[in-house]
Amino acid sequence: MERSSGILLHITSLPGKYGIGTMGREAMHFVDFLVASGQKIWQILPLGHTGYGDSPYQCFSAFAGNPLIIDLEKLVGQELLSPGELPENENFPDDAVDFGKVFQYKYKLLEKAFERFKASKNKEIKKQYKSFCTSNQWWLDDYAFFMALKIRHQGKAWTQWDKQIKLREEGAVQRYKEHLAGQIDFYRFLQYLFYHQWLELKSYANSNNIKIIGDLPLYVAFDSADAWANPEIFDFDQTLTPRTVAGVPPDYFSETGQLWGNPIYDWKYLEEQGFQWWIERIKANFLLYDILRIDHFRGLAAYWSVPYGEKTAIKGKWIEAPGEAMLKAVYDKLGEKPIIAENLGVITPDVEAMREAFKMPGMKILQFAFDSAEENEFIPHTYDKNSVVYTGTHDNNTTVGWFKHSPKKDRQLMHDYFCLNEKDPAWSFIRLAWSTVSDIAIAPMQDILRLGEEARMNFPGKTPGYWKWRYSKHQLTNEHAEGLLKLTKTYGRGSGRELVVSN
16 A cells, blocks of 8 residues: 555535535545545445444445435436426535435435336436346345335334244245335335446546545444345344344443444354355455455454343453454455454454454554553554554544543643644644554544534444534635645655546
8 A cells, every 4th residue: 555645534424405425526526625635545434224323334234335325416417307306495404414304305306216217218227227236136136125125114123024024934035025026126226326326436536546445344233134134144043033242342432342233243154155255245345445444353353242132242252253264265266455454442462463464554543642641552653654544533533522621641742742733633633644654644524624522423332413424515625625735745645636527
C-alpha cells in the first residue's frame, strides 16, 4: 500500500435533498473533493441492508446492499420515475437521518420504479437485470425470498415465522415462493439498482485514482438471510436456537462488555467445507471495494463466546478459531488481497502473529495514544509503516468532543509530544496522523469539519440514537480542500490531481 491518506465517511452521511446520503450526485461531488484535497482513499462503513437500530453492522444479508441509499434522481434518468414524483418540502433534517421517514417515502417510490420497470420496453435495462440476477443467484435468491417472507410475517425475526418455513421444509418453500413471487422479484430489482449505482460510483472514484476501503463485519446478524438459509454454518441446536452468541469482554467502552448477539460460526463445519462460504463472501466484497477492512479481526484467532440468554457479555469465554487456515484458503483461491486488520481491543500475541503472517496492516488510533496513566502501542513513535493511523473511528467520539473531556495530565502529554493547538485540536490530530510513518492516514469527516460530540456516529453498546449523522453541503468548503491538500503534500501522502469527469 503506497503512502496515502483519506477520509472516513459513510454514504448515509452525505448531504442531499431527500433525507439520506445516496450514491448519486453528492457522492460524486465528494469524490471531486477528495481529488481537490489530494486524497487517495475514501473509507466507508458496511453497505448492507440495515435492520432494527439502523446499524450497518447488523444487516439482513452479508451480500445485499442498502436500498435506502439508492439515488432517486438516477432513477429519473432511467425513466423509472418522473421528476414530479420526487418528494418536495418534506422538511428532512440536514444534520441527521430520520430512517423511519426515509423508509416510508422511499419504498413507495421504489415500488413505483419496479412497476415501471416491469412495463418497460427498454431491452438494455432488462438485459442488465437478467444478467445481474443470473450471476448473483447464489446469494440473491435466498436474500429476496427472506425479505419477502419478513414482509409476509409483519417484520418478525425468522425464528418467529411459521415452523415449516422457518425450517425451510420443501413443501413450504415451494408454496411461499409461488405466493410471494412478485415481492421476491421486487427485492431482486432493488439489488440490481443498488449494484448498478454503486459500481458506477466506484468506477468514477477509481478513474480519479481514489480507492475505496470497505468494511466487512466478522459476524452476520442473527435475523439475516445468511443465518436462515445456511443454519449449518452456525452454532445452532436442532430447533435453530443459538447455543452461543458473539460479543467482547469488558473493555474501554463498557464495564460489562458488549453483548452483540450475533450467531457464532460452526468453525469445524466451515473448515470441513474448505471455508467456501468465507471465500465467496470475501470475493463478493472485493467486487465492491478496492481494500477491505475486517472488523473484529481478533475473532479469527479466538472469539468471545457468550451462552445464549445472558444479559451481559461478562460470562463469556475465549475459544480458539481457525482463522489462519481460513485466510490461507482465501489467499490460495483468490490470491493476495489488500486487507486491513481491525486489531483493537484485547489483542493477544496470536492475533498479531496471524496478522503479520499475512502482511496485513493493523490500526492505530491517536485518541488512544495520549493516556498519561499507562504506556500503550498507539503512541506514534512506536508505529511501523505497515499500519493505518486514524484520528478516531466511527466508534469514537469526534476529536473535538473527545478533547473537551480529556484530563489535564493527558493534555500536558499532548503538548509535550507534538504541536497541539487547543483551539483547533481536530486539525492538530490530523496533522499528527499525516506526519506518522504509517502507510495510510485516515480522518473521519467530522474531524475534517472540526465538529463536536453532537456529530458522533456511534457509541458501542448504546443502541438508540446513533448512525444518523450527516453533514450539510455548505459545511465543506474550498478552505478545507486547500488546507488538507497542503498538509498532504507536506507529509508526502499525495498531491493535487486533475479531475476526470465521467459521463
